[in-house]
Amino acid sequence: MxxxxxxxxxxxxxxxxxxxxxxxxxxxxxxxxxxxxxxxxxxxxxxxxxxxxxxxxxxxxxxxxxxxxxxxxxxxxxxxxxxxxxxxxxxxxxxxxxxxxxxxxxxxxxxxxxxxxxxxxxxxxxxxxxxxxxxxxxxxxxxPAMPPISGLAGASPWTNREATTARTLPGRLVVIGGGVVGVEMSQAYVSLGTQVTLIEGERRLLPREEEFACEQVTESLAEQGVDIRTARNATSVHRDGDAVVVTLGDGETAAGDELLVATGRVxxxxxxxxxxxxxxxxxxxxxxxxxxxxxxxxxxxxxxxxxxxxxxxxxxxxxxxxxxxxxxxxxxxxxxADGTGAPRVIFTDPQVAAVGHTTATAAAAGLKVRVVDVPTSGNAGGSYYGRGARGTSRFLIDEVRQVLVGATVTGSEVADFLQAATIAVVGEVPLGRLRHATPAFPTRSEIWLYLFNELGL
CATH class of the missing domain: 3.50.50.60 (FAD/NAD(P)-binding domain)
Structure with a gap:
């Protein structure tokens, strides 16, 4: 040695x-x-x-x-x-x-x-x-975490590594797990021509984010052709020739050429x-x-x-x-700046950009918050991002301290919106002072102006 x-x-x-x-x-x-x-x-x-x-x-x-x-x-x-x-x-x-x-x-x-x-x-x-x-x-x-599903280990499942570096694309892909990796890879593969089935045991996708964000992402994925099956757990997996077949708790099956397991990390x-x-x-x-x-x-x-x-x-x-x-x-x-203060982005269409608390975590923390929702593209800047673009901006205001404690923004290319919200949350900027940070016209950053209007500032 x-x-x-x-x-x-x-x-x-x-x-x-x-x-x-x-x-x-x-x-x-x-x-x-x-x-x-x-x-x-x-x-x-x-x-x-x-x-x-x-x-x-x-x-x-x-x-x-x-x-x-x-x-x-x-x-x-x-x-x-x-x-x-x-x-x-x-x-x-x-x-x-x-x-x-x-x-x-x-x-x-x-x-x-x-x-x-x-x-x-x-x-x-x-x-x-x-x-x-x-x-x-x-x-x-x-x-990657591998759930205890009968037959899974012998079915040669993909993890994020195989999904992100595949040399060729399968005609059909089954995805188990509707979290960030699951929804992002479902969107990526369906956009590239693969038929995708997405299975999630919870009642909705992205269970840790605001429900409106989940609904918008789910609607978009469905419109793109993803077969979404929520509130159903995979109970067994087996290879049948070149196909992999996933059996669900209700007896239904989903078949693909490859299977991606995206159920968390250890x-x-x-x-x-x-x-x-x-x-x-x-x-x-x-x-x-x-x-x-x-x-x-x-x-x-x-x-x-x-x-x-x-x-x-x-x-x-x-x-x-x-x-x-x-x-x-x-x-x-x-x-x-740690834990709930960590900013996070889900790169679907619409994107989901969030920092701080959601309404659920704020309630669990015992915070008294006011929820303000405004349309992300409901301003002059939004008109340049096309017709029918989904998008909602939710702000959570701590009514006791009068500071922003959470924000979730959905929409087209909203990831870079997140830094302003992160500064407000981590810096605990008083709303009265934040009001003087005037958004430029015509940009979608006027969501902040709409927030101030809702608060009477």
């Missing part, structure tokens, strides 16, 4: 791990980063990047067909081969060599292999033992050596406001592994929390 010493050892080179390692190396620390798959992580190669590459062409085509003058110029279906080529360009053919210069320029030592703790401040990677003089940061991720903590430092493997790892494990002043856990907010952007944010604390520059008021 070869022993090496560094100031900080980061286990996991996804977005969170890269950001933490970069910030610490830029501050002059000696940093090692450990990765057993791809530098860049799940997001870069099998999730966010390739999925949006598959979604964007259909989204753009749908919008173009709503705009007079453009609609007449748009004929024919998407060029599927071109879409897949562009997807491959964005993920660099699943080659992470383009990620390495960024590490090399900062003097970050990369160790390829599975890293696991081996006692306090020690990480073992193959034949190397890495000692951390200051800290270890665990920045691994999650794996934390990859089982093989991290947690037991060597007195922690229990399996499940998420509890951390404090600095992302540090309580009682272990040298161990930090960022991103999906701590279960606080399973988003790439929050892993990067938590990387800043951890690195700042290690460097003696802790960030203040971190409770405002």
């Amino acid at each position: 070869q022993q090496r010493s560094f100031d900080v050892v980061v286990v996991g080179a996804g977005p969170g791990g890269e950001v933490a390692a970069g910030r610490l190396a830029d501050a002059g620390l000696a940093v090692a980063i450990v990765e057993d798959r791809k530098v860049g992580g799940e997001c870069s190669f099998w999730a966010c990047i390739p999925s949006k590459a598959l979604l964007r062409p259909g989204e753009l085509l749908t919008e173009a067909r709503r705009v007079p003058g453009v609609a007449e110029a748009v004929t024919g279906p998407l060029d599927t081969a071109a879409v897949l080529r562009r997807r491959d360009e964005l993920i660099n053919g699943l080659d992470d060599s383009g990620q390495l210069p960024w590490l090399e320029e900062r003097g970050i030592a990369l160790f390829r292999g599975h890293g696991r703790l081996d006692g306090e401040r020690r990480v073992v990677v193959g034949d190397d033992v890495l000692e951390a003089r200051r800290a270890v940061i665990l920045a691994g991720g999650t794996s 934390a990859d903590t089982g093989e991290l050596g947690l037991e060597t430092v007195g922690l229990s493997p399996g499940g998420y790892i509890k951390v404090d406001e600095h992302t540090r494990v309580p009682g272990k002043d040298w161990l930090y856990v960022i991103g999906d592994l701590n279960g606080r907010a399973l988003f790439t952007h929050m892993a990067k944010y938590q990387a800043a929390l951890a690195s700042g604390h290690i460097l003696g520059r802790p960030m203040a008021a971190t409770h405002l």
